[in-house]
Every structure is written in C-alpha cells, then in structure tokens.
Amino acid sequence: MSTHSRWAALRRHLQVPLVLAPMAGGVGTPALAAAVSEAGGLGSLGAAYLTPPQIREALAAVRARTDQPFAVNLFAPQPLPPVTAQAIAAACAELAPFHAALHLPPPTLPPQVQEDFGAQLHAVLADPPAVFSFAFGRLPPGALNALHAAGVLVIGTATSLPEAQLLAQDGVDAVTVQGGAAGGHRGGWQEDALAGTLTLTRQVTQATRLPVIAAGGLMTAGDVQAALDAGATLAACGTAFLLADEAGTPDPYRRALQSGERQTVLTRAYSGRTARGLRTTLTGGVHSPLPFPWQNALTRSLRAAGAQAGHADLLSLWAGEGYRQARAGSAAQIMADLTP
Numbered sequence: 001m002s003t004h005s006r007w008a009a010l011r012r013h014l015q016v017p018l019v020l021a022p023m024a025g026g027v028g029t030p031a032l033a034a035a036v037s038e039a040g041g042l043g044s045l046g047a048a049y050l051t052p053p054q055i056r057e058a059l060a061a062v063r064a065r066t067d068q069p070f071a072v073n074l075f076a077p078q079p080l081p082p083v084t085a086q087a088i089a090a091a092c093a094e095l096a097p098f099h100a101a102l103h104l105p106p107p108t109l110p111p112q113v114q115e116d117f118g119a120q121l122h123a124v125l126a127d128p129p130a131v132f133s134f135a136f137g138r139l140p141p142g143a144l145n146a147l148h149a150a151g152v153l154v155i156g157t158a159t160s161l162p163e164a165q166l167l168a169q170d171g172v173d174a175v176t177v178q179g180g181a182a183g184g185h186r187g188g189w190q191e192d193a194l195a196g197t198l199t200l201t202r203q204v205t206q207a208t209r210l211p212v213i214a215a216g217g218l219m220t221a222g223d224v225q226a227a228l229d230a231g232a233t234l235a236a237c238g239t240a241f242l243l244a245d246e247a248g249t250p251d252p253y254r255r256a257l258q259s260g261e262r263q264t265v266l267t268r269a270y271s272g273r274t275a276r277g278l279r280t281t282l283t284g285g286v287h288s289p290l291p292f293p294w295q296n297a298l299t300r301s302l303r304a305a306g307a308q309a310g311h312a313d314l315l316s317l318w319a320g321e322g323y324r325q326a327r328a329g330s331a332a333q334i335m336a337d338l339t340p
Ligand SMILES: Cc1cc2nc3c(=O)[nH]c(=O)nc-3n(C[C@H](O)[C@H](O)[C@H](O)COP(=O)(O)O)c2cc1C
Pocket: 021, 022, 023, 024, 025, 027, 046, 047, 048, 073, 134, 135, 157, 178, 181, 182, 183, 184, 185, 187, 215, 216, 217, 218, 236, 237, 238, 239, 240, 318, 319, 320, 321, 322
C-alpha cells in the first residue's frame, strides 16, 4: 500500500478528526495519548526529551492501554550551536539569584545537553507506532526512509508556507501547520513565523497536496470546525488537554492555568528557543539565554527544584493564547467537547 493510501486509511479509521498535539516534558503522558486514541482520535506521545530506554518504556505503556493507532514525536536533529565561555557565564549569572533563592548550588551545564536523535529514532523503530511526527526542522533523508520502510506515516511541522513546501519536497505524508497562538515551542525553524492558524491552513492546503493538520488556539468544537472548513483534514489540540485528568501537568501549573490571571508571552528564557507560555518571573528575568538546547539544559535543575517546591514561577508554563478556555476532566470528556 502506498503511503498516500495508508494516510487515507488512517484518516478513515479515526472516528474523531482530532489529534492530541505532542507535548514533551511530562505533560503528554502515555495515559493521555492512549486515552485520546481510545476515544477515536490520534494520541501523540511527546518523546523528545526521553532517553531511548524511556522511549521504549513509554511506547509499551501506551500499548498496554490501547491497540489503536498513535503517534510518537521527536525533535529533528540540529547541529549543536557554538557557545562561548562568556555567553555561558552571562546566562549562569542571570539564573544564579533564582538558584540562590531555592538554596540550590549555582547553575552549571550538565555533561549532556541533548538526547541523541539517532538513538531515540532507533528506539522508536524497535516498536514502530502508526505515525511519527517531528518538529524544529527537516529530517535527515535516512530517517525518513527508515520510517517509511517500517510502515510508519510521517508528519512534519511547519509555521509558514515555505517550511511546508520544503517538508513536502522531503516526502512527508502530512504536515502540522502551527499558528502563532499555539502553546509550547514554535515547531518550525523560522521562529518569527506567527501566522494565524486558519490563514496558514488555507495557504498550505491550497499550495501543497499534503494533508494538513491545523494546530494553534483550537479550544472549542467551533474552532475545530473552522479549521476543517479552512481545509484541514484533522485538528490538533494541546492547550485544551493541559487540565486533562490523564495529563502530567504539575499542580502549580494547573493552578496557574485555572486562575487565568497571567498573559501568555513568547519567551526564550527556559530553553533558548521561542515558545509560548504563561508569564513568570523567569520570563521577565532572563535576557541573555543561551541558544537551544544549551539553555534548556542549563535551566533543567531549576525547573525540577521549582516543581518540587511548588513554585509555578520557575516552571515553563507552556500554554496557548486560548488557555482560559481549557477545561478539567477526562480526556474522553474533553474530546467530546471538542468534537464538532
Ligand atoms: C506543554 C506543551 C508541550 C509541547 N511540546 C511539544 C513537543 O514536544 N513537540 C511538538 O511538536 N510540539 C509541542 N508543543 C506544541 C503542540 O504540539 C501544538 O503545536 C500546540 O499545543 C497547539 O496549539 P494549542 O496549544 O493552542 O492547542 C507543545 C505544546 C505544549 C502546550
């Protein structure tokens, strides 16, 4: 069967035109991915920060809960950007007062700042899911071929039409178009591309032959219908699931979402890469972050200590512009509310 017909078969199989947007970093648990797939959508496991053994464990945990199709998401590999000792010292100096306030030792870089993509992909291919999705760039051709050879459908992420066209040229089977309202990291590679979700959906469906999954700010059944009307084949929701019972969202993060008091901002403070989240003292207090993934590694111990101490202001509170419409409840209830 061609990948085109396999995509069509997957689309027909899904009873609900919804994708659980991949959410790495603890929010998107195997239980959440499985619950969305069980409810007739496509669950996604955000595995970008997991080690290969953790990926194998997470895949098994999804499979233990569902035999429905689901997706695994990784970050496309990038060469590690060079950083100077001076830049490291400046970034450490900015974080030092936050460490001191929690009685943590001063910030230092861990020996390993990112996971090895080749080893992560190997773990995914050892137990291939129906779908693999990726963000932050283009896949090396060998990776795309290996996924296709294993019968896996591949979804790239674009934040602009030129990115979608390059992904189409590379041979992906579908593209997630991420509008500027989306929570979490900008999923393409032009970090200043912030088009509206519906505009981008229309542009990409008209200019490419790829099936389009619309993402960004889709918080109600009406939003999902609008994305489908704009030409999307599926709608992806992340922020709408942040308060799901099955999500791994820590309590201080849930409380900050539910209070609705904070604005969302685009920030590089936590990871060095532009992401949308709730404003915190850290988003206001970091002005010279290292580039991704260095800053992500540098802030890891602070975020972990902040979570333990229940300090929302030290956590990366990724959330989309529509976060005040997120509702608590089971993933199945949230899916029902989002179904047009
Ligand atoms: C907590 C969180 C973590 C995210 N992690 C990832 C990720 O690992 N990979 C990815 O491609 N997108 C990630 N995203 C972006 C989502 O996949 C998706 O594009 C976004 O949630 C859609 O917009 P919405 O939040 O308004 O629904 C993340 C988003 C959030 C809120």
